[in-house]
Every structure is written in structure tokens, then in C-alpha cells.
Amino acid sequence: MFMKKIIIMALILISIISCNSKKNDNAEVTANTNAVNTNNVETDTKLISVINTNTLESNTKEYEGYATNIYYSASSAEKYSQAIADFNLIKDKASLDEWQSKYTDQTPIKFAIDYYPTEEKAIELISYGADVNQKDFMGLTPLMNASINGYVKLAIELINHNADVNARELDSRGNISADSLFYAVNANNSLELVKVLLNSGANPNIVYSDPEEGNFTILDRSLYYNNFEIFKTLVENGANIDKVNDRGEPFIVDAIRRERFDIVKYLVEKGIDPTMKYTDYRNIPFSLLAATVNNNDTKIAEYLIDKGADVNTKAIIDNYMENDMTSNDKDDSKEAVNLILTAIENGNTSLVKLLIENGADTTVVNKEKKTVFDIAREKGYDDILELENK
Numbered sequence: 447m448f449m450k451k452i453i454i455m456a457l458i459l460i461s462i463i464s465c466n467s468k469k470n471d472n473a474e475v476t477a478n479t480n481a482v483n484t485n486n487v488e489t490d491t492k493l494i495s496v497i498n499t500n501t502l503e504s505n506t507k508e509y510e511g512y513a514t515n516i517y518y519s520a521s522s523a524e525k526y527s528q529a530i531a532d533f534n535l536i537k538d539k540a541s542l543d544e545w546q547s548k549y550t551d552q553t554p555i556k557f558a559i560d561y562y563p564t565e566e567k568a569i570e571l572i573s574y575g576a577d578v579n580q581k582d583f584m585g586l587t588p589l590m591n592a593s594i595n596g597y598v599k600l601a602i603e604l605i606n607h608n609a610d611v612n613a614r615e616l617d618s619r620g621n622i623s624a625d626s627l628f629y630a631v632n633a634n635n636s637l638e639l640v641k642v643l644l645n646s647g648a649n650p651n652i653v654y655s656d657p658e659e660g661n662f663t664i665l666d667r668s669l670y671y672n673n674f675e676i677f678k679t680l681v682e683n684g685a686n687i688d689k690v691n692d693r694g695e696p697f698i699v700d701a702i703r704r705e706r707f708d709i710v711k712y713l714v715e716k717g718i719d720p721t722m723k724y725t726d727y728r729n730i731p732f733s734l735l736a737a738t739v740n741n742n743d744t745k746i747a748e749y750l751i752d753k754g755a756d757v758n759t760k761a762i763i764d765n766y767m768e769n770d771m772t773s774n775d776k777d778d779s780k781e782a783v784n785l786i787l788t789a790i791e792n793g794n795t796s797l798v799k800l801l802i803e804n805g806a807d808t809t810v811v812n813k814e815k816k817t818v819f820d821i822a823r824e825k826g827y828d829d830i831l832e833l834e835n836k
Contacts, residue, residue: 621655720753733759
């Protein structure tokens with residue numbers, strides 16, 4: 447899951463940071479450093495729990511008025527105790543610059559985010575004149591890192607000091623791979639943070655690029671998570687619901703395949719035509735109903751039929767989205783037949799029944815000249831055969 451990748455990425459960032467060992471004289475750390483290292487020692491267990499369960503607890507829990515860092519690990523902080531000890535001495539711009547000159551491979555705000563248990567220290571650095579747009583070695587800005595952690599107060603402070611809300615992270619090919627809004631939505635735990643970014647000018651229609659997924663927007667990404675309010679907020683702030691993917695499919699098709707009934711209804715309420723016909727890259731016409739062929743239940747199919755969707759639409763046997771809903775691969779070899787035939791081939795007898803009950807043509811045949819009832823006999827679907835002479 448992508449969320450687990452985000453968590454692992456954060457851990458990798460922490461583990462591979464070098465603190466310039468030549469300048470670490472192994473001096474005894476100050477009492478303040480010990481306090482930092484021993485504070486919130488239970489977070490190690492919490493961190494392991496997050497990784498193992500592939501869940502992300504809310505970052506909005508307050509720790510002395512500031513959101514806590516669920517990635518914080520006392521043992522990791524101890525590893526860089528000398529750098530933290532020096533960091534604790536920062537009290538103004540001069541001492542900030544002195545620390546930066548000593549630890550040249552670090553960015554102060556990112557360091558504070560990684561090695562302190564709350565967002566408070568990072569906010570303090572801004573008052574000393576820390577660069578709010580300084581990218582770390584991964585190419586992430588402080589606002590991106592705040593978004594990964596769900597740090598709302600830090601994000602607001604960064605924006606108030608002219609952080610670039612639309613700064614982009616680029617991949618090796620120069621394509622946009624992420625920005626602050628991307629990370630905030632992927633964190634999936636702070637509607638408030640998403641609103642802060644959008645209200646500050648974040649663009650919800652940036653086209654991201656991924657070698658596997660192809661081109662996509664933040665609206666596509668939001669379908670990964672069960673957070674309807676974030677999705678709705680993106681739409682209300684201008685995210686394009688009429689977008690078409692690289693295969694020529696309207697956005698609502700992906701929502702149907704992911705069985706997001708709440709989003710499908712919302713999109714129809716927002717003006718998406720449930721009876722629409724679209725043609726994909728092969729110029730084959732489909733209705734939205736075709737996207738329900740692999741759904742686990744018929745709730746969305748029933749809704750679309752009630753709204754007038756064509757029950758005799760074409761669909762693809764061995765639907766290319768069945769196993770990978772993020773793939774943008776195009777396969778011209780897949781057979782396009784009436785949905786009722788695709789559904790019976792896929793074993794979706796509930797959908798077959800629904801289609802027959804709503805007037806689907808049962809005389810159509812596949813390339814072997816077999817009707818839906820011929821296939822039902824071969825597969826032993828007696829419940830379908832009961833409908834043959836009705």
C-alpha cells in the first residue's frame with residue numbers, strides 16, 4: 447500500500463541522514479539532550495505498530511499544544527545526540543547559521559521535524575529566520591515534510607513566512623512526482639491541513655507522473671483512501687471531476703471500479719451524467735455500467751441502472767483493471783462483448799441476474815457463438831438458468 451511506502455520513506459530518511467562524523471567528538475551530551483532523547487520513549491513501540499499494521503494514527507493529537515511526531519524514535523534521536531545537543535543551543539539567526547555551517551548536509555527545519563517529538567522546535571526555527579523553502583537531500587521542502595507528518599501549525603507558520611505552497615518534487619526525468627498537497631492527501635489524516643493548503647493557493651489539478659501509474663492528479667490519488675471529506679474538499683476547491691485518464695476513461699469510472707459508492711453518488715450530484723457513453727483508446731463505446739463488472743456487490747450497478755445506464759453496454763473479458771487498478775497499460779487483445787457475457791465469464795452472477803431483470807439482451811453471443819445461458823449451463827449456474835424462460 448502507498449501509505450506503508452510513505453511511512454517506510456520517512457524511516458529511511460531518518461536512518462540515512464549523516465551528521466558529519468568527523469565533527470562529532472563524542473563529547474558528553476547536555477542534560478537538555480538527555481531530556482530530548484528520553485522523552486516519549488514509548489514511541490518506538492508505537493512506530494513498530496504503525497509499520498506492522500499498515501495504519502497511520504492521527505497526527506492531530508496534542509503534545510503540549512503541538513501535534514506529535516509519530517515517526518519520532520528516541521533511539522534514532524540518541525544516534526544523533528551531538529547534533530541535537532548543538533541544535534538545542536540555537537537561540538537566534540547567528541547560532542542557527544553556526545549550526546548549519548557545522549552540519550552542512552542537513553536542513554534545519556527537516557532536522558527538527560525528524561528528531562524532535564513535536565512540531566514545536568521546527569516552528570521555533572522559523573522565528574530565527576530558517577529558510578522556509580530550503581529543500582532537503584531528497585528534494586522535499588519544509589512544507590512537504592510538514593504535510594507528510596500532518597503538522598498543521600507548522601504548515602500555517604511556513605505559509606505565513608512565504609513558503610511556496612506549489613513547490614514541486616521532480617523525478618529523475620524532470621516530471622512532477624509530488625508536492626505538499628500530494629503528501630497531505632496521502633497522509634490521509636488531516637482534513638484541516640488539506641484545507642490550509644488549498645486556501646493558501648495549492649493547485650488541485652497538478653498532473654503528477656509515475657512510471658507505473660502514468661499521469662494522474664490528486665483527485666485520482668484521493669480514491670485510494672476512505673476519506674470522503676477530503677475528496678469533497680478537493681472538488682469544492684476546483685479539482686476537475688471531468689478529467690479523462692490516459693486510457694480515455696472518465697474519472698468516475700475509477701471511482702466505480704474502486705466501489706466508492708459515496709463518491710459515485712456525489713459525482714452524479716455534481717453533474718456527471720450516469721447515462722454517459724465514452725470511448726476508450728480503442729474507440730469501443732462503453733457506458734459507466736461496464737465498470738461494475740468486477741465489483742463485489744451490485745449496489746453501484748443498481749444505482750446506475752436506476753439512473754438510466756445502458757444495460758447492453760460493451761465490456762472487456764478479462765478486464766485489464768481487474769488485478770491492477772493503477773495500471774495505464776493498453777492491451778488491444780482483450781475481447782469486447784456485451785456486459786452480460788463479460789459478467790457471466792467472470793462469475794459475477796449477481797450482476798448477470800440484475801442485467802437480465804432489467805432487460806439486457808440475452809440473445810447476444812460471444813466469439814464462440816454462445817449466449818449467456820449457454821455459458822451458465824457449462825458453468826453450472828442454475829440460478830441463472832432459472833431465468834431463461836421467464
